[in-house]
Every structure is written in structure tokens, then in C-alpha cells.
Amino acid sequence: MSETPSSVPPIDLSAARDSLRRQLLTKIEQNRAHLLKLQRDSRRVPFLLLLLLLTIPAGIFFGFAGVGVVIVATVFCLGSALYLVWGHKEEYHQRIAAAEQQLKKLSAPDFEGSQPQKADEPGGGAAGGFRR
Numbered sequence: 001m002s003e004t005p006s007s008v009p010p011i012d013l014s015a016a017r018d019s020l021r022r023q024l025l026t027k028i029e030q031n032r033a034h035l036l037k038l039q040r041d042s043r044r045v046p047f048l049l050l051l052l053l054l055t056i057p058a059g060i061f062f063g064f065a066g067v068g069v070v071i072v073a074t075v076f077c078l079g080s081a082l083y084l085v086w087g088h089k090e091e092y093h094q095r096i097a098a099a100e101q102q103l104k105k106l107s108a109p110d111f112e113g114s115q116p117q118k119a120d121e122p123g124g125g126a127a128g129g130f131r132r
Helices: 013-042 045-107
Strands: none
Touching: 013 045
């Protein structure tokens, strides 16, 4: 049995907004928790400098070449760790900013998501789509 468009119940926009608001607040909370964990983990990065202690056995067994390899490897490890921490931190800040911006749009009195499109607009027509 197919339903006609007139028998479909209308969408409760206030419930949809509340659900979206809860989801956005959850995203913000989760990303802030990730940031805190990242701050704790980033405190461990300087301990990679302890790899420089390997220059002593490398110097004894392999000479200057061994010392050079250990120093270069330590610099690469330290640089990679710092880059990863920085990248994740920026990503979490961007996610938080995007979710807060969506939350502000959602709280605005003229919420665009509930305005039907006109037939002459892209995506509009007989179906009467909604803007996002």
C-alpha cells in the first residue's frame, strides 16, 4: 500500500532542531575531550630527546656515522611527533569552531533549514526541497 503525500505526517522541526542541537553539543564536548587528551600526550614528546642517549653506544660501535644516524633519526622522530600533535590540535579546533558556528545558525530565529525552496531555484521544483 503506497502512501500519498497528503497522508504523510508533517515533520516536527522543533524536535529536529533539539536533536541537532544535542548532537552538536556532543561533538563539541567530544572534541574538547580529545584536545585535553592531546595536551596530556603532547607533554611526552620531549622525552623523545632521550633517544640522543643512543649516540654513546652508536659512537662506540659505529663511530661518527652511527652518531650521525642516531641524531638524524631523533630529529625526524621529534619533528614527526610535533607535526602530528600540531595537526590534530588544529583539526580539533576547526571541528569545534564549525560545530559552534552550526549551533549559532541553529539558534538564530530565521533558521534557513526550514525555508522551502522556490520552484525556480536549483533543487526546488515540484518536490519542494529544503535548503541546508
